[in-house]
Amino acid sequence: MDPRHDATDPLDARLGALKAECAALGPPPATDRAIAAAIARARRYGAHPRRVTRGLERWLAWPLALAASIGLIAVALRQMPAEEIVAAPATAAAARFMPVVPVTEIERSGDAYVVPARMPRMALAQFGLPVNPARAGEAIDTELLVRPDGAVLALRFVN
Amino acid sequence: MDDPVPHPPAALSERTEASDAVLAVRLACGDPEALDPLYRRHKGIVYRFAMLWSGSAAIAADVTQDVFVHLLTRAADYDAARGPLSPWLLGIARNFVRRRTGTRELALGEDPDALAAPLELATPETSLIARAELDALRRAIAALPPHYRDVLVLVELAERSYAEVAAICGLELNTVRSRLFRARALLSRWLAIEAQSTGARSSAA
Numbered sequence: 001m002d003p004r005h006d007a008t009d010p011l012d013a014r015l016g017a018l019k020a021e022c023a024a025l026g027p028p029p030a031t032d033r034a035i036a037a038a039i040a041r042a043r044r045y046g047a048h049p050r051r052v053t054r055g056l057e058r059w060l061a062w063p064l065a066l067a068a069s070i071g072l073i074a075v076a077l078r079q080m081p082a083e084e085i086v087a088a089p090a091t092a093a094a095a096r097f098m099p100v101v102p103v104t105e106i107e108r109s110g111d112a113y114v115v116p117a118r119m120p121r122m123a124l125a126q127f128g129l130p131v132n133p134a135r136a137g138e139a140i141d142t143e144l145l146v147r148p149d150g151a152v153l154a155l156r157f158v159n
Numbered sequence: 160m161d162d163p164v165p166h167p168p169a170a171l172s173e174r175t176e177a178s179d180a181v182l183a184v185r186l187a188c189g190d191p192e193a194l195d196p197l198y199r200r201h202k203g204i205v206y207r208f209a210m211l212w213s214g215s216a217a218i219a220a221d222v223t224q225d226v227f228v229h230l231l232t233r234a235a236d237y238d239a240a241r242g243p244l245s246p247w248l249l250g251i252a253r254n255f256v257r258r259r260t261g262t263r264e265l266a267l268g269e270d271p272d273a274l275a276a277p278l279e280l281a282t283p284e285t286s287l288i289a290r291a292e293l294d295a296l297r298r299a300i301a302a303l304p305p306h307y308r309d310v311l312v313l314v315e316l317a318e319r320s321y322a323e324v325a326a327i328c329g330l331e332l333n334t335v336r337s338r339l340f341r342a343r344a345l346l347s348r349w350l351a352i353e354a355q356s357t358g359a360r361s362s363a364a
Contacts, residue, residue, distance in 0.1 A: 011347045014296045015315050018211075021293060022316070027206045027223045028216075034224050035198050042191035042231055096235040097184050107190065112181045114240045143240055145184060154184050 097145060097154040098127055106153050115144045116158075124157065180239035187235040198227050201248055204317060208249055209256045211312045214301030218259050225255045242326060246319065250327040257305060299349050307342035310335050315343075 099106055118139040124131045145154040179200070185193035205226050210219035229251055230237075237247050300308060309328050313319040314335070319327065324335045 011343060011350060014292060014350070018293050018296055019316050022207050022211065025207055025210065026203045027220050031202075031206075031220045031224050032198075035194070035202075035227050038228050038231055039191045039194050042194075096187060099184070099188055103185065103188050103190060106181065106185055106188070107193075109181055111178055114180060116240075145180065145239075153181070154188075 097143075097156045099154045100152055101154075109147050109151075109153060112145050112147050112153055115146045117142050117144050127155075129157070179244040183230075183234050183237045183239060183244065186231065187237075191231060193234075194227060194231050197230065197244070201245055202227070204245055205248055205252045208312060208317050209252050211297070211300060211316050212253075212256050212308055213260050214297055218256065222252055222255045222259060225259075226252050229255075242323075246323045246327050249313065249317065249319070253309060253327060295353060296346070296350070299346055302349075303342055303345060307338055307345065310338045311342040311346070314339055 119142050120136075121131060121138050121140045122136050123142075124140065141158040143156045143158055144152050145156075146152055179197065182193040182197050186197070202223055206219050206223045209222035210216055213219060213222070226248055230248065237244060241247075300311065303311060306328075310324055310330075313324045313327060314321065321332055321335050324330070325332050328335070330338075
């Protein structure tokens with residue numbers, strides 16, 4: 001009987017029994033197969049399956065996308081104040097961990113720890129993120145994914 | 160009331176969470192193979208939560224698949240600094256199971272104590288053997304209002320701490336406590352009604 005449940009309380013007794021009965025339950029093999037298939041699909045096409053384009057359409061897709069992006073950026077730059085242009089892209093990019101070693105090395109690592117750290121704001125530039133020159137000398141909060149031996153695996157900028 | 164969940168030793172807990180964090184980073188960096196150990200590690204708790212919440216093995220299987228496909232494509236959304244992976248997965252499971260069952264929140268002001276006991280709870284067969292009692296309890300849990308079901312399943316059956324449930328459901332700690340209290344009171348009342356009706360049938364026979 002689960003120590004959290006009072007055997008003298010009828011409800012606790014039933015909850016404890018229900019929990020014990022369900023303890024060994026898990027998804028059916030069909031779900032296991034569906035997840036294995038999703039992993040295989042993601043390995044082949046990436047996590048977001050891409051549409052396969054052929055012939056002329058495939059050759060035109062990238063130049064058209066590039067032209068459209070340049071056009072959108074040009075329009076955005078004309079409409080946004082200078083300070084926002086510097087700050088906005090950093091927020092989205094800063095939200096996720098960025099590997100600082102090859103992914104294969106992260107794969108080989110067993111355990112790791114998330115450690116807060118402060119770094120010079122100029123470090124943003126090393127990851128291709130924009131830096132406001134007026135604030136380049138300030139420190140920025142980061143979180144490091146660190147292996148037990150001290151090696152840094154990935155880094156994320158906080159705020 | 161004290162937090163009822165005994166927490167594992169800190170070192171062990173940190174090691175487990177760190178491994179999940181590494182696998183989540185690998186997933187976010189485009190390595191889908193990292194999903195396999197995460198799935199094997201957490202599939203049971205996600206499936207059991209969805210099954211106890213919905214009362215349906217088929218819905219639980221679908222929700223489990225939804226949760227891990229979501230993790231495959233949205234691993235970057237998981238922030239290891241904010242807590243372990245399993246409560247995050249349970250939060251996603253909670254959203255998916257609510258969506259699949261089409262449940263609604265109880266409107267403010269609606270009195271949960273006025274809810275009638277589920278009809279199938281009090282049948283002659285349910286109280287005859289322990290197995291049927293568990294089935295009756297399962298149906299009673301599935302008939303609870305969703306926000307009571309959340310805390311009851313997470314605290315009493317999925318062994319989450321009050322703090323974790325507060326984070327999963329986006330509630331204050333005291334709200335978790337009060338909802339758990341009312342969920343238990345409702346279940347006790349329904350089970351008492353069931354026992355009374357069973358006793359009445361036995362004496363009539």
